Amino acid sequence: MEQRLVCDTVRDLLPMYIDHMTSDASNESIEEHIGGCRECEMVLKQMQEPVFVEPAPEVEDFKKFLKKSRMGLFYWVMGAAAVIAIVTCFIVNLAVEGRLSWFYIVIVSIVTGYLPVYLVISGQKHRVLKMLACLNLCVFFLIGVIQLTLYYEMGIGDIWFWKYGAPIAALWSVILWFTVLVRVKFHATLLTSFVVFLWLAVAGNFLTNMLCGHYTGVGDYMTHFLTDGFGNVATAVAFLLLDFIVYCKKKGKVERGE
Numbered sequence: 001m002e003q004r005l006v007c008d009t010v011r012d013l014l015p016m017y018i019d020h021m022t023s024d025a026s027n028e029s030i031e032e033h034i035g036g037c038r039e040c041e042m043v044l045k046q047m048q049e050p051v052f053v054e055p056a057p058e059v060e061d062f063k064k065f066l067k068k069s070r071m072g073l074f075y076w077v078m079g080a081a082a083v084i085a086i087v088t089c090f091i092v093n094l095a096v097e098g099r100l101s102w103f104y105i106v107i108v109s110i111v112t113g114y115l116p117v118y119l120v121i122s123g124q125k126h127r128v129l130k131m132l133a134c135l136n137l138c139v140f141f142l143i144g145v146i147q148l149t150l151y152y153e154m155g156i157g158d159i160w161f162w163k164y165g166a167p168i169a170a171l172w173s174v175i176l177w178f179t180v181l182v183r184v185k186f187h188a189t190l191l192t193s194f195v196v197f198l199w200l201a202v203a204g205n206f207l208t209n210m211l212c213g214h215y216t217g218v219g220d221y222m223t224h225f226l227t228d229g230f231g232n233v234a235t236a237v238a239f240l241l242l243d244f245i246v247y248c249k250k251k252g253k254v255e256r257g258e
Helices: 002-018 024-036 038-048 057-097 103-122 127-153 161-185 190-212 218-223 230-256
Strands: none
Touching: 002 024, 002 038, 024 038, 057 103, 103 127, 127 161, 161 190, 190 218, 190 230
């Protein structure tokens, strides 16, 4: 009977003991009792386990409805803005030139801006990769439309797509997807991936200028390094140091058991 009374008293104190609301003397007594009482020890462990409270179905349904309504409103706003821009450019282009020309560039530019964003918002799995792939393809298509419109519809410039446009777009696509590969394959952090992109951008900048005929060799690049490469290198070093600091902090928390 006496043991039963002691167990009941300890179990009444356990909630306050878990919340650190009991005195040191009470803690010692409780811990001494738990050390010799298997039943009270099991009760303590059960109390310390996290309690999962499942949200009410109507609350979850309301959250889904609210989210769906917000997304629907967002799509309507984006669609309305796109339609207004397209109609306005259509009217202005016809009024000014009497035919459609740069209007085609506007349409493809809007698609290039809207479609990747739609994939990010509406996608569930690998949405960032899908967005990048879509953006990559849209950029190639946009460059082609710009070339066709400028040369054939507006009589501006010459054929530069195969000589400059496509090779430069392909070059930066390789840089972009190599960065993504590092991120996915080696589970690199976003900071590390950005550092890789910045380092590759140094070479990309040099090759871009080579393709455009601005540079004839490495000597030209070094002459313009402060304006064409130093910014990328400095930013990459800064982000690399920041990534190292973040890594050290996370490692310290793990070692401390936080």
